Amino acid sequence: MLKYSDDASPAQVDALFHALADASRRSMVDRLSRGPASVTELATLLTITLAAVVQHLKVLESSGLVTTEKVGRVRSATLRTAALASVEAWIADRRVTWERRYDRLGAFLDSPTPQDPSTPQGETA
Amino acid sequence: MLKYSDDASPAQVDALFHALADASRRSMVDRLSRGPASVTELATLLTITLAAVVQHLKVLESSGLVTTEKVGRVRSATLRTAALASVEAWIADRRVTWERRYDRLGAFLDSPTPQDPSTPQGETA
DNA sequence: CCGATACTTAAGTACATGCTTAAGTATTCG
DNA sequence: CGAATACTTAAGCATGTACTTAAGTATCGG
Numbered sequence: 482m483l484k485y486s487d488d489a490s491p492a493q494v495d496a497l498f499h500a501l502a503d504a505s506r507r508s509m510v511d512r513l514s515r516g517p518a519s520v521t522e523l524a525t526l527l528t529i530t531l532a533a534v535v536q537h538l539k540v541l542e543s544s545g546l547v548t549t550e551k552v553g554r555v556r557s558a559t560l561r562t563a564a565l566a567s568v569e570a571w572i573a574d575r576r577v578t579w580e581r582r583y584d585r586l587g588a589f590l591d592s593p594t595p596q597d598p599s600t601p602q603g604e605t606a
Numbered sequence: 607m608l609k610y611s612d613d614a615s616p617a618q619v620d621a622l623f624h625a626l627a628d629a630s631r632r633s634m635v636d637r638l639s640r641g642p643a644s645v646t647e648l649a650t651l652l653t654i655t656l657a658a659v660v661q662h663l664k665v666l667e668s669s670g671l672v673t674t675e676k677v678g679r680v681r682s683a684t685l686r687t688a689a690l691a692s693v694e695a696w697i698a699d700r701r702v703t704w705e706r707r708y709d710r711l712g713a714f715l716d717s718p719t720p721q722d723p724s725t726p727q728g729e730t731a
Numbered sequence: 732c733c734g735a736t737a738c739t740t741a742a743g744t745a746c747a748t749g750c751t752t753a754a755g756t757a758t759t760c761g
Numbered sequence: 762c763g764a765a766t767a768c769t770t771a772a773g774c775a776t777g778t779a780c781t782t783a784a785g786t787a788t789c790g791g
Contacts, residue, residue, distance in 0.1 A: 495629055502627030503779080504620055514700035516707060520738060531738060533780060554737045554788040565701045569694055575639035576690045582641060628749080645768060656768060658750055679758045679767045 488574065489567040493545065497568045500544035505529065506537050513547060513560040520556050613699065614692040618670065622693045625669035630654065631662050638672060638685035645681050 489497070500506055505527055512518055512526055524534045538558055541547040545564040549556050614622070625631055630652055637643055637651055649659045663683055666672040670689040674681050 491629075494632070498623070498627050498632065502623050504616075505779080507619070507623065510700055514703040514707075521736090529779090530781065532740080532782085535739065536779075551738085556738070560700075560704055562701045562704050565697050565704075569697045569701070572690050572694045572697075575635055575685075576687045576694070578639040579685055579687050579690075582639075630749080646766090654749090655751065657752085657770080660769065661749075676768085681768070 488571065493567070494571055496544040497546065497564060497571075500540050500546050501568065503537070503540075505533075506541055509534075509537060509541065509558070510546060510560060510565075513558055517557045517559045520558070523558070613696065618692070619696055621669040622671065622689060622696075625665050625671050626693065628662070628665075630658075631666055634659075634662060634666065634683070635671060635685060635690075638683060642682045642684045645683070648683065 488494075501510070508527055509523055512523065518526075520531055520534050520538070523538075524531045527534070538547065538549060538556075541558075542549060545561055547558050547560055549558045551557075613619075626635070633652055634648055637648065643651075645656055645659050645663070648663075649656045652659070663672065663674060663681075666683075667674060670686060672683050672685055674683045676682075
């Protein structure tokens with residue numbers, strides 16, 4: 482279970498983290514995780530103007546975190562969990578890289594036969 | 607495997623996402639996932655000044671994503687994967703909430719006995 | 732058709748952020 | 762000790778961001 486998807490492009494990762502950096506947008510993601518919502522509903526929930534919500538939705542949409550669709554006069558926003566998953570993957574990749582390293586280090590320190598003393602990489606220069 | 611850790615406080619989540627929102631800081635996290643590094647090494651890698659690295663490190667440290675320790679005249683930065691894990695958890699929580707909902711919806715649509723037609727919540731108002 | 736509803740768009744503004752240069756301070760080493 | 766190394770701190774600045782208000786444009790309901 483080391484890697485089951487290719488990394489998103491750096492630009493996509495950047496857009497995703499940028500979108501999630503704002504507390505209002507995270508609240509929107511949180512709300513949308515429970516199902517689609519209209520612009521007005523999001524504005525009421527966050528107690529900001531409709532205009533502000535529209536701006537946030539643009540950021541979320543261009544990151545791929547949500548899609549919106551207008552039916553009649555109401556625009557409904559829907560969460561795209563695939564985008565959430567790729568943020569998760571970016572983080573998990575780094576965490577796992579660290580943990581692999583930590584395991585190797587542990588194995589090395591536990592090894593009963595201290596052999597080649599050449600330091601392969603810097604570290605504590 | 608629905609939940610194996612309490613959520614981090616909103617303030618912590620905010621600090622974490624804010625820290626990860628910047629591409630330079632994400633590069634630092636990426637580098638640190640392969641092991642500790644000095645300020646100079648990070649500055650060389652990112653081709654920015656030492657001063658800029660110090661500023662980024664402050665943000666990363668106050669978010670809990672890295673710890674630093676000064677030995678002699680060199681400061682070494684180390685990644686804290688526990689912090690990475692709590693960002694992962696925040697995202698996974700929302701994704702799972704969505705997926706649970708999706709499953710319920712699927713089960714409902716598959717159910718052979720269409721019963722109470724009262725709409726419990728808004729959604730497609 | 733006309734008022735209410737639900738956005739949409741355009742400015743404007745206050746504030747945060749990322750970076751740089753410049754001038755320190757603390758350590759190491761010959 | 763004195764030069765080199767490795768940060769550290771303080772300004773300053775150019776941009777980006779999140780809001781707001783204000784003035785539209787499209788539906789919808791009666």
